[in-house]
Amino acid sequence: MRFDTELVGKIGSMALIREEEHDIDYNVFSRIGSELRPGMIWVSSGAVEIGRLDYIKRTGFELIGAKRDVMTDYASQGQAILMQEYRRYIPSKYSVRQLLVEHTHFNEEEKRNHIYQFLMRCAKEGAIPIVNYNDTVSFEENRRWELEQLRSKGRKDIVECIDNDETASVIATLVHPRYLLILTSVDGIYLDPDDPSTIVRKVEGKDADEVIAAVDELQTHCFGASRQGAGGAKSKLEFIKEPIKQGTTVIIANSKYRISDILADNAPRTIFQIR
DSSP states (O other): OOOSEEEEEEEOGGGGEEGGGTEEOHHHHHHHHTTOOTTEEEEEOOHHHHHHHHHHHHHSSOOOSOHHHHHHHHHHHHHHHHHHHHHHHSOTTSEEEEEEEOHHHHSSHHHHHHHHHHHHHHHHTTEEEEEEEOTTTOOHHHHHHHHHHHHHTTOOOOOOOOSHHHHHHHHHHHHOEEEEEEEESSSSOBSSTTOGGGBOOEEEESSHHHHHHHHHHHHTTOOOOSSTTOOHHHHHHHHTHHHHHTTOEEEEEETTSOHHHHHTTOSOEEEEEEO
């Protein structure tokens, strides 16, 4: 099977911070950055949470106001730090490029193709794209109105992308990578969310339909999320179905392990693949 790129990876907000210390986990940035190479596309959450922590560190208190305004301000502050940390740890011989996306970019064919061409150029030009949802300008009320306009025209293949798990899966569907890697704060998908020993190591099938059926069953065991506003494991499993249909191997693993070790099966993980 032909793949357009090697890997689309995604990391969640809570995997990038040391929550108990209210600070960035620089070790995670270092571990990821050192392994990113052209041909990899990295989707990174974290702007809002990192912006919030940075603001508190500088002022001693949190912002007060309308939720959408606070989220905008935190995201704007956090984006600069997010890119600074990736640039710090990605090998200097590679370029680093930021791509901020919104749902409208994937719901219009011309914009979707523009993003595809950009991502393909990055690999050829020795650059690593860091992708994030553009929280700064895309607030909830505006997003819902735009999505309703698309639905009123009979569109059914609409994406929202407010969750970066969905953003990563939409990009994987667009660029057809060999791997879609989703890094979280746990080792994979558990049958019992409170018992790490129930980790599901492999979800396989003779074809995409068999794998999707196994994913459907696995979703019945998934509850909760790592933070308010996150979709949790059940949503992750829903978003990965389309890449699986296209033949992409999907892996969910812990951000404390190296990308190379996860791909080589030298670290705990849940892998979804066609045999």
